[in-house]
Amino acid sequence: MSFDIVKGMATTLKNMGRKPTTVSFPEEERDLAPRFRGRHVLHRYDNDMERCVGCYLCAGACPADAIYIEAQENTEEKRVSPGERYAKVFDVNMLRCIFCGYCQAACPTGAITLEHEYKLASFRPEDMIYHKEQLLEAKGQSTVGSNEVWADPAPQEAAQPLPQEGRIFDGSQASAAAVGLGNYHTERHVLFTNEEQDEDRRKLE
Numbered sequence: 001m002s003f004d005i006v007k008g009m010a011t012t013l014k015n016m017g018r019k020p021t022t023v024s025f026p027e028e029e030r031d032l033a034p035r036f037r038g039r040h041v042l043h044r045y046d047n048d049m050e051r052c053v054g055c056y057l058c059a060g061a062c063p064a065d066a067i068y069i070e071a072q073e074n075t076e077e078k079r080v081s082p083g084e085r086y087a088k089v090f091d092v093n094m095l096r097c098i099f100c101g102y103c104q105a106a107c108p109t110g111a112i113t114l115e116h117e118y119k120l121a122s123f124r125p126e127d128m129i130y131h132k133e134q135l136l137e138a139k140g141q142s143t144v145g146s147n148e149v150w151a152d153p154a155p156q157e158a159a160q161p162l163p164q165e166g167r168i169f170d171g172s173q174a175s176a177a178a179v180g181l182g183n184y185h186t187e188r189h190v191l192f193t194n195e196e197q198d199e200d201r202r203k204l205e
């Protein structure tokens with residue numbers, strides 16, 4: 001028996017007693033890290049107004065040209081967002097998206113975040129273009145999404161004319177700095193949630 005075979009058998013024997021690191025998807029799913037970036041969600045304020053003010057900053061920041069927006073003016077009769085404009089059309093092409101999160105970082109109102117939805121499959125490529133109707137939170141169910149873990153809290157003095165429980169910038173008076181984005185230090189405790197499942201993942205120092 002050559003030495004290579006002995007080595008191979010030793011590796012097999014060593015791993016025979018170990019728990020598998022795979023899970024039986026779809027019956028069983030892995031716990032995802034809070035900062036996992038999956039499908040986008042468009043957020044509302046607590047008063048159900050849409051956070052997106054149709055500024056195109058996310059589309060401009062997108063390196064994959066995956067976001068298509070058509071903005072429309074708010075009027076007194078039809079006010080959709082607190083800003084001058086809102087997004088009448090907001091499409092994200094998931095076939096182009098590389099889930100980098102630049103759109104989330106660029107957004108001055110916390111309107112777009114990447115969330116834990118990763119089951120993105122379709123038989124037809126056109127179904128992979130997600131429209132505003134699919135991305136927008138339902139009325140009465142506003143959240144700040146993963147900005148809870150990505151964004152620093154807005155400073156106390158930041159203008160927040162629309163009352164809400166979330167910590168993210170509200171309203172048209174504040175600046176992008178008030179959002180508290182930009183400090184992207186990595187903290188281990190938000191990257192790993194399940195020590196057992198994360199055992200086989202690359203450990204970050």
Ligand code: SF4
Pocket residue numbers: 058061062063064065066067092096097098099100101102103104114
């Ligand atoms: S995650 Fe990155 S690639 Fe995807 S839409 Fe946002 S900016 Fe574009």
Ligand code: SF4
Pocket residue numbers: 051052053054055056057058059069087106107108109110111112
């Ligand atoms: S999601 Fe944010 S960055 Fe993109 S258009 Fe709306 S407000 Fe501007």
